Amino acid sequence: MKITKTEIPGLLIIEPKIFGDSRGCFFELFNQKSYQENDLKTNYIQDNVSYSSKNAVRGLHYQLSPFAQAKLVQVLHGKVLDVAVDLRENSPTYGQHYAIELSAENKLQFYIPRGFAHGLSVLSDHCVFYYKCDNFYNHEAERGINFNDPELGIDWKIPVDQAIVSPKDEVLPSFKEAEKNFFFKED
Structure with a gap:
């Protein structure tokens, strides 16, 4: 696998080694030994899958410490802008964001450590989105930031007036108003 660091410390793009022939292709979604050998020592305990339609926006979500979650995300079908x-x-x-296009075609994975809000917009007709978490879901610790906060200035690559957002996400606070309890630590 190939690991690329982004300009935001801790965020990583992971490109799996793909074995292809006339039948199609094979690649590992996850191999704990390979990830540990590359200093990704996160112990995943929960796998999630979401299915969404075009223009759906999920996020920006996170859980407060000590219930924060590191995530390893990937698209199994379709295409998203992941943020x-x-x-x-x-x-x-x-307060800065990083956005990457993940698709079934490019097979890229995005590693998001604890201390980040996460969201996505669906760019294809449908999308199957897969992610591993290193902590369980905790309703009381769940928080979020409004996806359309002008202070963040995220270009979701879809018309904002066509975004399909859950009622819960529509009323999320701005970045400035959102409760946060994360601190940066140098590696």
Whole structure:
């Protein structure tokens, strides 16, 4: 696998090794030994799958510490714009976001450590989105930020007036108003 660091500390793009022939292709979604050998020592305990339609926006979601979740995300069918927002106080990139297109075709994975809000917009007709988490879902610790916060300035690559957003996500606070309890630590 090939690992690329982004300009935001901790966010990684992972490109699996793909074995292809006339039948199609094979690649590993996850191999704990390979990830540990590459200093990704996250112990995943929960796998999730979401199915969404075009223009759906999910997020920006996170859980407060100590219930925060690191995530390893990938698209199994379709295409999304995947976004992570740095919520770690004292981080050199606090309040900044990183966006990457993930698709079944490019097979890229995106590693999002604890201390980030996460969201996606669906760019294809439908999408099957897969992610691993290193902590269980905790309703009381669940928080979020409004996807359309002008302070964040995220271009979701879809018309905002056509975005399909859950009623819960529509009323999420701005970045400035959102409760956060994460702190940046140098590696």
